[in-house]
Structures are given as structure tokens and as C-alpha cells.
Amino acid sequence: MFRSLRVKKQPEKVAPDSAAISVEQLSRDPTIPITFRQINSLPENAKRRIYRALLPAALLTDLGVDPVSWKGTSADLRVRLSAEADTNGVFLALRDGNGGADDVLRIELADNMLNGVDLNFIQISDPHGTRYSIDRDEHDRPTHFGTASRNLAEEVKAMHAGLAPGQTRSGLRASGLVFTHLEGFLATLGHRAYFLEPLTYASAWLFERRGFAYVRGHKLMDDIHCEFQPGGRLHAAVDGSSPFRQPEQWRTVRGRAWAIHDGILEAIGARWDGLRMVKQVGKHSGVVTFPDAVY
């Protein structure tokens, strides 16, 4: 090894800064990525043609939504697109057709500082699943999915219903389809990877299964697994001192996730903070930090 190998502290941008996109630019080297800021500079219908490719047609059809017009069976617009000019992100939400308050799918993508892509938010919920208001406190103020404040009574109910921290409803089991589709969309734009920050231990584990690796936090995930084993400090800390720290929770992804959500990482001097994951388009990294896991 080198004792003082020089590293680049200021990485280069993956795509040049450009506010707008032109036919000339599209005609140039197709391996240079296109940013969301550039797409957002296009006329409204052009943007919609492009962003339409973000949503899997099969999922829309299953939910009674026309994949081209985005309208439901009663001709109501079911997909909301937010991609304003001079912004660097896109937000898409698919509304439930039965008048439910929650969206079935929410996805938010943005250019990052290096003009790569950050998946800032994704939520896929079963509109028919029981709703747990873990996202609002007893005064109806937002909890930011339990990260800013907590609704403990709703969290206990959600946990006992088999949900993971941050979930208001059970999932739709469509994440594989959505992620595969997302990768195809990003490859079309010329991107080779995208990044995210996992909200919870359960989501990090799920993203591992989808093929993500870690930019930051792989060692922390290994440490968490190690410390949850019998004799470990996290194993000792699931001591029944709160509903979220019951002794058997170390055995499952969700059990660990609720204990971590409850702050148990203090026992090893760590916090659930700063993890960053990366997915290489078309590749599975093979990361497994919880071997033979039970979800």
C-alpha cells in the first residue's frame, strides 16, 4: 500500500452544468448523462412524454390507470407530476382511485451536486392496507415518518401489524418492478448509477436485496449484525425496556429496525445517520450484511 496516496477530494461532475437541453446536445455523445434540470426546461408536454417512462405501465394498468393519459376509469387524472422549470428534480405521485387520502406510489428524484441522480424518496403502499398514522403526532403535526418526532401509540400498532419503521401502510410488493423500470429510465438518460440514503435499517436491508452497495455505512451494517448476535451489545440492549426493545427482536430485520428506530444504537456509540447507498445500473452488488435474514 501507499502511505500517502493522493485522492481526489473534489470529484468531477458526471454531466456538465446546463440549464436547458437542445437537439444539438441530444445529438452529441449519448453516453453523457442528461440532468433533470435540463429535462425540466422543456415544454410541459415534452417533459410529460419523458417522465411517463418512469412509471411501469403494468403497475398503472393493474391499478386501473391508463399508462399514456394517466387517467383512471372515470377519466380523472390519477398521476401528479411536479417538474418545474429551473428546478433539478422530479416528483411523481400515483393517487389511489378509491378516494383514499394516500398515494399508492410516490417517487422523487433529483440531480445531486455532481449531476448524478439521488433517489430522495420512494414509497409504494397498498391502498387497501390498514393505515397507521406514524407520520403525524397526536397534535396532527408531521413527524417526518418518525424521524423528527414520534407517534408512539401508532408506531406500536404498526409494529404489531408487521410494518417496518417509516411505513404508514403495508407495501404493494411492486418495488422490484418499480426499481427495474427506474433503472431503464436512468440508462436512457445516460446515467450509470443512482444514490439514496436509507431511512431505516429495514429499508437498507431491502435495498441490499435490490442490489445496492454502500458509499457510507457498510461497516456500520456489519457492526449492527455482529452486535445483535448473542453476547453482543445490541443483543443485550433488547432488554424489554420499551415495546420496541423486546428480547426476540434481534432475530428479524423488522425487529432490529424498530429497535434502531427507538435509538438502540446508542449502546454501541453509533447513530442511524449518514448512510448512503449506490445502485450501479444493471448490476447487483451482492451485499449481504444480515445473512439468512428473516424479514
Next chain:
Amino acid sequence: MERKRQITRAAELSSLADFRDFIEASCFDHPAMNDRVLYDLKLAVDEACTNIITHGYAGMDPGSIIVELEIREEQVELTITDFGHAFEPRNAPQPNLEAALADQDPGGFGLFFIYQTMDNVDYACGEAGNCLRLTRRLPTGKG
């Protein structure tokens, strides 16, 4: 007989043994492999990953290192990907081969060994990580 395998571990020194074992297991019983090539591959993965752990992820909560090994009929390709700080191969310090062994910096030979033992060395950094691709031709006869 083509063979392609991959392992991903956290960027920490305790993972080095896993990477070496992975190389050994992936090459085991391959008709085109010999002890010399196996030794060079293990040395290369050890040196390259140590650089990533020590320098690439310095100051960060360590992320992942992905090691892929592909054995083809005439060559073996070792690809090491990480997501830490990219390094600048052209600015890498060279070891002083003239100095007495006792005066040598304990580090400094990593890339030197890699360049000495591999037939081709490519390095690229981009959106999908930092990728070091090492190629070693395989001997036509076992030896």
C-alpha cells in the same frame, strides 16, 4: 472454461482475508491457473484494497468494495470497484528502489507490485464508482 465470480465486503482491513480467500476459491481447480498467477492475483487484490481502505475511504464511515474475478481461456481479469474518494494514479508516489531496504518507507510498493505483475492496468472513476481493472495473461501450459 470461463468463470466469473464476485464478492462484496465492507472497506475494512478485516475484509482483506475474505478477498484473498475469494481469489483462491475462484481459481481453485481451474485448468489454466497456476501457483504463480494465483500468488500475483492475491497480492494485487491485497494491495489495491488496502489502498482503498486506507486512502479512498479515509475520513468516511467505510462503504463497500466489490471484487470481481473473470477467468477466460487466455487471461484473468480482476476488477475492483469502490465508492470512496477517487485516486489519481499519475500522482501516486513511486517507491525508491535505490534506497537501502532499512531506509524504505514501509508503504509505497502497492501499485509498483501491481504494475510489475499484471499485464494491463486500467483505472477509471465515474458515476458508478472507482474501477481498477487488472488483466493477467494465463500461461498456455501449467507450471
